[in-house]
Amino acid sequence: ETGVTQTPRHLVMGMTNKKSLKCEQHLGHNAMYWYKQSAKKPLELMFVYSLEERVENNSVPSRFSPECPNSSHLFLHLHTLQPEDSALYLCASSPGLQGGGSTDTQYFGPGTRLTVL
Amino acid sequence: RKEVEQDPGPFNVPEGATVAFNCTYSNSASQSFFWYRQDCRKEPKLLMSVYSSGNEDGRFTAQLNRASQYISLLIRDSKLSDSATYLCVVTTNDYKLSFGAGTTVTVRA
Numbered sequence: 001e002t003g004v005t006q007t008p009r010h011l012v013m014g015m016t017n018k019k020s021l022k023c024e025q026h027l028g029h030n031a032m033y034w035y036k037q038s039a040k041k042p043l044e045l046m047f048v049y050s051l052e053e054r055v056e057n058n059s060v061p062s063r064f065s066p067e068c069p070n071s072s073h074l075f076l077h078l079h080t081l082q083p084e085d086s087a088l089y090l091c092a093s094s095p096g097l098q099g100g101g102s103t104d105t106q107y108f109g110p111g112t113r114l115t116v117l
Numbered sequence: 118r119k120e121v122e123q124d125p126g127p128f129n130v131p132e133g134a135t136v137a138f139n140c141t142y143s144n145s146a147s148q149s150f151f152w153y154r155q156d157c158r159k160e161p162k163l164l165m166s167v168y169s170s171g172n173e174d175g176r177f178t179a180q181l182n183r184a185s186q187y188i189s190l191l192i193r194d195s196k197l198s199d200s201a202t203y204l205c206v207v208t209t210n211d212y213k214l215s216f217g218a219g220t221t222v223t224v225r226a
Contacts, residue, residue: 033214042121043161043204043216056213090160106214108160 003027004109006091012115013081021076021112023091031097032074033106034066037088049074050097081116088113118143121207123217130195130224137191138220140205149208150181150188154201155219161204164190195224 004025013019025032034046048056049068063085065077074091091109123140130136142150150167165172167179167188178191188207192199205217 040125040218042119042218045214105163105166108162110160 004091004093004107006089006109006112008112009110010113010115012117013078014117015081015083017081018077018079020078021089021091021114023074023076023109025072025074025091025093025107025109027093027095027107029093029095029107030071031094032068032071033092033094034074034076035090035092037090037111039087043090047076048097055097078114081114083116086114086116120144120215121205121217123203123205123220125218125220127221127223130222132195132197132224132226134195134224135191135193136195136222137189138203138222139187139189140207140217140220141185141187142205142207142215143186144207144209144215145186146209147186147207150179151206151208152177152179152188152190153204153206153216155204156201164203192222195222197224197226200224 067075152164153161155161202219
């Protein structure tokens with residue numbers, strides 16, 4: 001039990017659909033992250049939120065829109081996606097922001113496996 | 118050049134064997150280093166942090182070589198349950214995490 005939950009676990013959508021991915025952490029953490037993991041590729045950091053403020057946006061296409069209404073919830077809104085966006089989308093949280101020599105652990109959710117037709 | 122590079126493997130080893138592999142990173146300003154483990158179709162989970170002096174956790178030993186910019190992971194007395202993909206993770210002081218693509222280890226009976 002990681003304390004980070006994601007819904008849905010699987011999602012199939014057409015290119016014209018609009019859907020949202022949800023992440024919830026029950027760990028009292030202050031930082032939350034969205035990652036994309038494609039087959040045989042490294043995890044790609046998409047967005048970072050600290051205390052509900054976005055602190056990182058790694059040149060992600062605007063068809064991905066994050067939302068962090070509070071420190072426990074993180075959403076990823078999807079619209080007009082492309083087939084190459086099919087991947088595993090992982091949410092993670094950590095007590096504080098990583099980096100700067102911090103050894104804070106990131107806890108990952110189980111991911112949403114997204115297929116875009 | 119990729120920020121973090123790993124030999125993808127797979128490393129196929131018998132139970133009880135020792136297996137070791139490295140990860141190189143390109144940013145000399147990197148400050149924190151971790152090994153994560155990811156089982157097939159599951160999320161990554163922290164295996165261990167890597168400290169400058171090297172550290173050991175049971176059968177797992179991690180080393181950091183700043184001069185040559187690599188970290189290593191050694192697994193002694195391999196178990197079937199050690200079969201997984203091992204992800205190298207490096208952070209810099211701008212809170213960016215960079216993940217390697219992973220090294221796959223398969224332990225056979």
